[in-house]
Amino acid sequence: MRTLPLTLVVITHNEAHTIARCLDSIPFAAEKLVVDSGSDDDTVAIARAHGARVVQQEWLGFGPQRNFATTQCTHDWILALDADESLSPELVAELERELPALMASDAPAAWLRRRTIYMGRPMRWYRPSVGEKLARIYHRDRARWTDARVHESLRFEGRAPTFTAPFDHANNPTLPHKQLKVLRYAELKCRDWLEKGKPVRMWQAPFVYLLAFLKDYVFRLAMLDGWRGFLIAQTAASYALYKRMRYYEMRQNPASVAEAEAVLRRHGIDR
Structure with missing residues (x-):
């Protein structure tokens, strides 16, 4: 499977139970970067074993931490996921087809749709858990995360395409x-x-x-x-x-x- 000049970024703190699934779900990223804020479990070792480069950074808040992570990427195009998120096989296939055209364009970002797994199975009707649109793919010179400590969002100008297949969020296992x-x-x-x-x-x-x-x-x-x-x-x-x-x-x-x-x-x- 070919790789694309894109960096997967995951910010972590004690995510040993989820980080492998997250990293392994993205086979096409040329770089996988984990920015860790002092985990005392096996997060760092597992991340490295699954192909990630790990950078340590004291916690700055969600928005600032993501902006710091952006500066550490090798590639301009970035896919940002949380450790409890992973791409579905359908979305992997869609991105492998469509990402080269996106990355060759002047688009600032792209929207993904998130599907929430709650209490062991997907929600079927609750709107924020069924196809919630989130900007998670972006060019680092054309988009920036807000500096909010929590509930940060990606800011950019211009039109951004939306991919169809969902990625999964294993939301709060208990x-x-x-x-x-x-x-x-x-x-x-x-x-x-x-x-x-x-x-x-x-x-x-x-x-x-x-x-x-x-x-x-x-x-x-x-x-x-x-x-x-x-x-x-x-x-x-x-x-x-x-x-x-x-x-x-x-x-x-x-x-x-x-x-x-x-x-x-x-x-x-x-x-």
């Missing part, structure tokens, strides 16, 4: 995984709000929970995925509410920022 991620993501988002001086509006909290639940359960069709859909909607609504509760605490008790950082780090949640 509910404890999800709850730990909620704690981590909420903390990062609240620190962004704190830096920007976002006003505290706790009166919105009950409405935020209700509206977030209805958005996912009804309007995004989670209800059609049965109890799995209910759990997704409830978790999303709880996250929306918890962020505001935690931000209120940060504003009321600034010392809680450092105290929470210490306890999350002690339990391997914060980076």
Whole structure:
């Protein structure tokens, strides 16, 4: 199988259970780069054994970490995946056919569609988990990740094509995984709000929970995925509410920022 002048980039921290599947799912990348932020499991050894070059970088936040990774790539065209994501065989075949034309063009990026595996099987109806469009292929001189600590996105100008076949996201293999991620993501988002001086509006909290639940359960069709859909909607609504509760605490008790950082780090949640 021929390789293409493209770098696969994966940012990692303790991803020993998923990194091999991710790396092995992309056979056409001329370079595979893992940017690791101090894993203390076998992530680095496994990544190297599966053909990746590993660069160590202290954690900067999702957006800055991805932008740092971009500077370490050998090739201008980049495919960015998370360690719990992998390409389907159908998408591999599509990219092998279509990528050469994309890379010869002046397009800044391309969209991929993500399919979420939740509780062991794909979601069938919940809209963000069925064909969610994400910009994951890009030219490093024509696109850049936002500097957000969490929920970063790729920014570019101009038209970008969309590939049809999906890539897979093994989303939070257990509910404890999800709850730990909620704690981590909420903390990062609240620190962004704190830096920007976002006003505290706790009166919105009950409405935020209700509206977030209805958005996912009804309007995004989670209800059609049965109890799995209910759990997704409830978790999303709880996250929306918890962020505001935690931000209120940060504003009321600034010392809680450092105290929470210490306890999350002690339990391997914060980076």
